[in-house]
């Protein structure tokens with residue numbers, strides 16, 4: 623059996639926070655705001671995985687009202703989500719992600735993100751694609767008010 627899931631998330635860009643995307647810290651003058659470390663890409667991947675197994679979303683599993691998840695490492699949240707996928711008898715087919723950000727340039731960091739996501743999903747890097755786009759200075763991402771991301775995942779029975 624194969625199943626697919628999609629994910630989408632947005633976080634606001636603010637002063638005084640580290641910029642963590644795809645499980646790695648990117649040197650930049652601003653960072654993403656959230657209850658957790660606000661790793662927009664790992665949240666998107668987690669939501670896509672939960673979607674694939676019909677288990678809702680990360681807000682359901684890790685409520686942003688729970689102090690337990692304050693400043694949480696999103697890699698740990700994704701590890702828990704992946705344990706749910708495995709418990710249902712699935713492994714990764716492939717995942718494709720898009721980061722929507724006017725700045726900073728993601729290209730120099732893409733390989734490290736792919737490596738980290740592959741590690742968290744116990745897969746080979748060839749099963750993980752990460753890409754980035756601007757919105758040509760249009761909208762909230764174009765004004766650098768926030769960063770969004772999208773992901774589509776395919777899981778298959780082991």
Ligand SMILES: Nc1ccn([C@@H]2O[C@H](COP(=O)(O)O)[C@@H](O)[C@H]2O)c(=O)n1
Pocket residue numbers: 722723724725726727728729730753754755756757758
């Ligand atoms: N934050 C970003 C946005 C884009 N890229 C790379 O630049 C290419 C061109 O982007 P356009 O939005 O102008 O089409 C894109 O394909 C990415 O490779 C990036 O690294 N970081």
Ligand SMILES: C[C@@]1(CO)OP(=O)(O)OP(=O)(O)OC[C@H]1O
Pocket residue numbers: 631655656657658659660661665680681682684685686687691692693694
């Ligand atoms: C990860 C959680 C939990 O700490 O909080 P945030 O970092 O605010 O992220 P979001 O994508 O808004 O929702 C999921 C949350 O419940």
